[in-house]
Amino acid sequence: MSAILAVHALEKTFGSLVAARDISVAVPPLQTVGIIGANGAGKTTFVNMITGHLRPSKGTICFEDRDITGLPSREITRLGIARSFQMPQIFPSLTVFENMCAATAIAHACGGLLAQLLTPLYSPATMAQAEAALDLFRIASYHSAVAATLPQGVRKLLDIAMAVAGSPRLLLLDEPTSGISIEEKFDLMDVVMSALKNRGITVLFVEHDMDIVERYADRVLAFYDGTVIADGSPVETLENPRIQELISGPKLKISALTAKHA
Amino acid sequence: MAARSIVIGTLAWLLVAAAAPALPQWLVSLATVAFANALVVLGLVILWRAGLVPFGQALYYAIGAYTVALIGRYSEIRDVFLMIAAAAVLSGLTAFLTGLLLARYREIFFAMLSLAMSMILYGVLVKTETLGSTDGFHVEQPTYLGYAPQGNMHLLVLFWLVLACGALSALLVSFYFRSVAGSLAVPVRDSEIRLEFLGVSVNRLIHLNLVIAGTLAGIGGALAAFAVEHVDPDMSYWTTSGGFVFVTILAGAGSVAAAFVGSFVFELLKSIAYDLLPGTWQMFLGAALLVTILFLPEGIGSLFVRLQRRPEAKAMGAKMGAKSTSALS
Numbered sequence: 365m366s367a368i369l370a371v372h373a374l375e376k377t378f379g380s381l382v383a384a385r386d387i388s389v390a391v392p393p394l395q396t397v398g399i400i401g402a403n404g405a406g407k408t409t410f411v412n413m414i415t416g417h418l419r420p421s422k423g424t425i426c427f428e429d430r431d432i433t434g435l436p437s438r439e440i441t442r443l444g445i446a447r448s449f450q451m452p453q454i455f456p457s458l459t460v461f462e463n464m465c466a467a468t469a470i471a472h473a474c475g476g477l478l479a480q481l482l483t484p485l486y487s488p489a490t491m492a493q494a495e496a497a498l499d500l501f502r503i504a505s506y507h508s509a510v511a512a513t514l515p516q517g518v519r520k521l522l523d524i525a526m527a528v529a530g531s532p533r534l535l536l537l538d539e540p541t542s543g544i545s546i547e548e549k550f551d552l553m554d555v556v557m558s559a560l561k562n563r564g565i566t567v568l569f570v571e572h573d574m575d576i577v578e579r580y581a582d583r584v585l586a587f588y589d590g591t592v593i594a595d596g597s598p599v600e601t602l603e604n605p606r607i608q609e610l611i612s613g614p615k616l617k618i619s620a621l622t623a624k625h626a
Numbered sequence: 627m628a629a630r631s632i633v634i635g636t637l638a639w640l641l642v643a644a645a646a647p648a649l650p651q652w653l654v655s656l657a658t659v660a661f662a663n664a665l666v667v668l669g670l671v672i673l674w675r676a677g678l679v680p681f682g683q684a685l686y687y688a689i690g691a692y693t694v695a696l697i698g699r700y701s702e703i704r705d706v707f708l709m710i711a712a713a714a715v716l717s718g719l720t721a722f723l724t725g726l727l728l729a730r731y732r733e734i735f736f737a738m739l740s741l742a743m744s745m746i747l748y749g750v751l752v753k754t755e756t757l758g759s760t761d762g763f764h765v766e767q768p769t770y771l772g773y774a775p776q777g778n779m780h781l782l783v784l785f786w787l788v789l790a791c792g793a794l795s796a797l798l799v800s801f802y803f804r805s806v807a808g809s810l811a812v813p814v815r816d817s818e819i820r821l822e823f824l825g826v827s828v829n830r831l832i833h834l835n836l837v838i839a840g841t842l843a844g845i846g847g848a849l850a851a852f853a854v855e856h857v858d859p860d861m862s863y864w865t866t867s868g869g870f871v872f873v874t875i876l877a878g879a880g881s882v883a884a885a886f887v888g889s890f891v892f893e894l895l896k897s898i899a900y901d902l903l904p905g906t907w908q909m910f911l912g913a914a915l916l917v918t919i920l921f922l923p924e925g926i927g928s929l930f931v932r933l934q935r936r937p938e939a940k941a942m943g944a945k946m947g948a949k950s951t952s953a954l955s
Contacts, residue, residue, distance in 0.1 A: 441825040453820035455813045469806045480807035
C-alpha cells in the first residue's frame with residue numbers, strides 16, 4: 365500500500381459551475397498535508413467529496429486501495445476517515461463531557477443500530493475514554509460546561525476530539541483555526557498536532573494562515589479555480605511566485621480573508 | 627438518582643394498584659383511559675426529544691384499537707394478551723411502513739405528513755360499512771388467560787393490566803433512553819451532520835423511534851378500546867392526535883413518569899371542565915395549557931426534577947427559562 369488516499373481526476377460541477385476539476389493527488393500514510401487557496405478555490409469541495417458529503421461528478425477516490433467514491437459519509441466514517449468542520453459540529457445542548465461520551469460510545473457501538481440499542485451510553489469504559497480525550501485535547505477544564513456556551517477555540521478542539529474518537533486513520537480538518545485570534549492559533553494547532561501524534565493518523569488540513577501551514581505541514585496543496593496548481597514542500601510551494609500572486613500574496617490580503625471568515 | 631426514581635416509581639405504582647379497589651369507580655375508569663393514553667404520550671416523548679412532533683399519532687392508536695375490536699367481532703379469540711400483542715404488531719408494522727417515508731422529514735413537514743397519513747385512515751374508517759362507518763362499533767370484553775371477570779371486577783382487572791403495561795413500557799423506555807441509540811435523540815436535534823460524520827444513520831435512528839412510538843400508541847389504543855368498550859373513527863381524527871401532543875407538552879419530555887402523571891391530569895381536567903363548563907370546556911383546557919407553558923415550560927415532569935434537586939432548584943429554574951426562550955426564538 366503506497367498511498368492511504370489516492371484521488372484521480374476528481375471533478376465536481378453544480379450545473380454550469382465547476383467547483384472542482386481534474387484533481388489527482390496521492391497521499392502517503394502519516395503525512396500532514398496543508399491545503400491552501402483563496403475562498404471559492406475548491407478546498408472545502410475537495411474535503412466534502414473525500415468525506416462523502418458531496419458526490420463527485422467524475423473521477424475516483426481510493427482510501428487504503430478501496431474505492432470509496434460516492435459512498436455515504438457515515439460509511440466512509442466507519443472505514444476510517446473522520447473530519448472536523450469550519451463551523452464546529454458539536455451538540456450545543458449537551459455538556460462537553462456528554463458530547464465526548466456520545467462520540468466515544470458511537471465509536472464503541474460501531475456495529476450499527478442493534479449495537480447502539482444494546483450498549484449503554486455511559487459505560488465506565490466510555491466515560492474513562494472520554495475523560496482521557498478531554499485531557500489530551502486540553503479541554504478537561506470545560507468538562508461540565510454546556511457546549512453552547514463555549515469559546516470558539518474550545519468548540520474547535522471539541523469538534524476535532526469528537527472526530528478522532530472513532531480512531532480514524534485519515535483526518536480532514538476544515539479550517540481548524542478560523543475564527544480564532546492570531547495569538548491563539550499556534551496554541552490550538554500545537555494541542556491538536558501533539559494529540560494526533562503517535563496515533564498513526566494522516567492529516568489533511570485546510571488553512572488560510574501561511575505561517576501555520578509552514579510550521580505544521582509536510583506538504584502543501586495549493587488550490588486555485590477548482591484545481592491543484594502546486595503540490596510540494598511548504599517552502600518551495602510558498603516561495604513559488606505564482607502561488608504568492610494567486611494565494612498567499614501580500615500578507616495583508618490573507619489576514620483580511622481570515623478576518624472575513626471569523 | 628436513577629435508582630431513587632425507580633424506587634419512588636415502584637412505590638407509587640404499588641400504592642395506586644393497591645388503592646384501586648377502594649377508589650370510586652369513575653376515578654378508576656378515568657385513570658384506566660388516562661394511563662392507556664399515557665403510552666401514546668410516552669411514544670411522543672421519545673419523538674419530541676429528537677425534535678419531532680407528529681400530528682398523526684392517532685393513526686397507530688386507532689389501528690391498535692380497531693385491531694382488538696375487530697378480533698372480538700370476527701373471531702373467537704378473547705385473550706387480552708393475544709389481542710394486545712396483535713395490536714402491537716400491527717401498529718408497529720404500520721409505523722415501520724409509514725416510517726419509510728416519514729423518517730426522511732423533519733419539523734413542520736414531518737408533522738403535516740404524519741397528519742395526512744392519519745387522515746387517510748380516518749377517511750377509510752368513515753367510508754367502510756364493515757368497519758362500523760362513522761358510528762364505530764362495540765368492543766367485546768376480553769378474558770385474562772381464561773379468567774373472565776364479572777361486574778366491577780372487570781374494570782379493576784383492566785386497570786391493573788393497564789398499570790402493568792404502563793410499568794413495563796416505562797421501564798423499557800427508560801432503558802432505551804440510557805442506550806446509545808436512545809440517548810442520541812438530543813444530538814439528532816442538535817447536529818445531524820456531526821452524527822452522520824460519526825457513522826450514525828440519523829434516518830434509521832428516527833425510523834426506529836417511529837416504530838417504538840407507533841407500537842406504544844397501538845398498545846395504548848388497544849387498552850383504551852377495552853376501557854371505553856367502543857371504537858369509532860374519531861380515534862384516528864387529527865384532534866385526537868392534537869390531544870396527545872397537548873398532553874406531551876403538559877407532561878414535558880423530562881421524565882418517563884411525567885407521561886403518566888400528565889395524562890392523568892389531562893383526563894381529570896377534561897372531566898372537571900365537562901362538569902363545570904359543558905359548553906366551553908375547551909377554553910378551560912386551553913387556559914390550563916397556557917398556564918403550564920408560562921409557568922412550567924418544561925412540563926409537569928420538571929416539577930419532579932425540581933423536587934429531587936431542591937438545593938439547585940433556583941439555578942435549574944433559571945436555566946430552564948433561558949433554554950425555553952432560546953427554543954422559541
